[in-house]
Amino acid sequence: MLGALSVSVLAFIALMAVTVFAKAWPSFAHNGIKWFFPGGDVDQQLGAIIQGPKDPAHYNYYLRAWPLIWDTIMTTGLAVAIALVVSVLAAVFIVELAPTSVRRTIDPVVRLLAAVPSVVYGLIGILAIAPWLERAFISEQRKHSVHEVVQLTGSNLTLAVLILALMITPIMVAIVVGALETVPRSWTEGSAALGVNRWRTMWRVSLRTVRPAILGAIVLATARALGEAIMLSMVGGSRAFPVNPLDGTTFLFEPVRPLAATIIVYIDGISVVPLEQTLYAMAAVLLVSCAFLSLAAWAVKQPMKKYGIRT
Amino acid sequence: MAGEPHVLPSPAAVRKARPRDSVGSWPLIDRVAFGLCWTVGIGLCVAAAAIIVFMFVKGIAYVRPSLLIESPQAGASEATSGGFLDPLVGTLLLTASGTAIAAPLGVATAVWLSEYARPAALARAVESGVETIAGSPSVVLAIFGLFVFSRPFLAFLSQTSAGGSVFGRSFLTAGAIMAMLALPLIVGATREGLAQVPGHVREASYALGKSKITTIRKVLLPSVRPNIAGGVTLAMGRIVGDTAIVVILLGATLHLEGAGGPPILSTLRGTGATLTSYVKYNSPAGEGNAPEKAYAAAFVLLIMVLALNALVTRLTSGREGRSDRFLAWAWLPNWRSR
Secondary structure: OHHHHHHHHHHHHHHHHHHHHHHHHHHHHHHHHHHHOOOOOHHHHHHHHHHOOOOHHHOOOOOOOHHHHHHHHHHHHHHHHHHHHHHHHHHHHHHHHOOHHHHHHHHHHHHHHHHOOHHHHHHHHHHHHHHHHHHHHOOHHHHHHOOOOOOOOOOOHHHHHHHHHHHHHHHHHHHHHHHHOOOOHHHHHHHHHOOOOHHHHHHHHHHHHOHHHHHHHHHHHHHHHHHOOHHHHHHOOOOOOOOOHHHHHHHHHOOOOOHHHHHHHOHHHOOOHHHHHHHHHHHHHHHHHHHHHHHHHHHHHHHHHHOOOOO | OOOOOOOOOOHHHHHHHOOOOOHHHOOHHHHHHHHHHHHHHHHHHHHHHHHHHHHHHHHHHHOOHHHHHOOEOOOOOHHHOEOOHHHHHHHHHHHHHHHHHHHHHHHHHHHHHHHHOOOHHHHHHHHHHHHHHHHOOHHHHHHHHHHHHOOHHHHHHOOEOOOOOEOOOOHHHHHHHHHHHHHHHHHHHHHHHHHHOOHHHHHHHHHOOOOHHHHHHHHHHHHOHHHHHHHHHHHHHHHHHOOHHHHHHOEOOOOOEOOOOOHHHHHHHOEEOOHHHHHHHHOOOOOOOOHHHHHHHHHHHHHHHHHHHHHHHHHHOOOOOOHHHHHHHOOOOOOOOO
16 A cells, blocks of 8 residues: 555656657657757747647747757856855865854855745846846947847846856755765874874865765756756846857856746747647756756765765 | 984973964965865855845835735736735645645655565665656646646546636646655655664564554654654745746636635635745746835745744754755755754
């Protein structure tokens, strides 16, 4: 009886995977591998899908989703890179360097940052930080330099990446701190006995020992960042524009809209069958990415078992 | 042997020659790293303080008691758009329905995984299944739910339009998918508790002639009640804060719109809003665009989430073990305070 209930969890996942792929298939089938290629304005293509013929034999599926995928890669990659540096330093601070009183403050702080709902992050970003970013960094000259391809506003890549990094940092801090605390004391004490200072002991001994945990934290944070939809649909700017690093620093202020945010933005049109199938195709891409990340998380956990360290 | 006579240094000199490991004596690069660690630590505190202070300032400026008891209106300006009674009720309803589904399922799964787990291969599969759900984006869960609950045989959970197509969006369907979001947290917390119950407790119960299922019901479950409570509270926090599932599966209508029939069932089968979808609707990125209302609702939302979070800390404080680890897996770090 209990077993049957538990197995229903498995049935749920199997059903989810099958459904999402079955629904997504027409979109992939019509576009082929070019689904993942660049080519044209995604918003126009999605608009054309909504406006397309109502006859099932002539549904319009044309989509080149590269801008969405590229924006997903950029936001996730940059946010995880920032969060990685911040969280490793913060974890060392919490475990080794902070005096007890500071440590007692920073524990709830990290929990709090993890608990704030994404819509609140989005609201603060769009109402408080975006106008300031626009005044401070987006000069007329900068606007003019790209005015033919895109309009710059305060809602842009920088804002999206910074808030996303703030959202995933607590997860990474928690995992790295958890792992650092399980490093055998005799190892760090041995290092200290050799006259190595506290920072270098952390850097050369503890952080090396927990490398798999850091990788695990990266994987989990990436999965979280990939799936973040609401906050990014609010602060990324309203256009599916592939940010272009060739634009120099201006690229930091170009609008982004990753896959998950695009699903949210177009959800109202889901009663249109071809659009529905296109959105399922985006969901399928996300699902596959997350499945690979789960697999990676499992793989990086294995070396930790050797030391008896549980991440 | 010629030379200086060997003189032992005085104890004071020894102490002076071997100073305590102070940061000042570290190599430059280590001192820079030390400074960076402090900067990041303090920076995180400042960021959190800034968020809290900002939201409190905005919240106190815009929250009025009347907002909590008025229904939203489709007004063009801040003055005419009403309060957020309906979203508030929606949040409570959705949290209740999600938890009601997730708690029994989660506890049952955890008990099975910890106490039975036969066949082993199946148990491993269920375990990784729970982790997969924890790793799936809520957007994907939500649009999958929309498909499943639009099937005709599940029409009783939501409304059916005149044309016969099932709407699929209601408190019940959103609650069911929210339960999936909450499941890993409850499973994790319960398993954590069960793992800490020593084996001899079970054996003592068996020695008294109790069956396995009686042992679970009368001995194990009561002893892990605080863990279950912690997991459920954590899960409630997740449900209260999620927006994607509400936007996709609850219809995100401004009012609670019943589906007809008996009063409570009508509301549960109908669509509605929660505080999260109300905030999104009233932000500049939504159609409502009433920032004052958005700030006020976000303030109330934040208070709810923080209260739940504080409750979790209270419920789990003083408990040793791996709870920290599992909660971190499930996105909410909650390591034991040292």
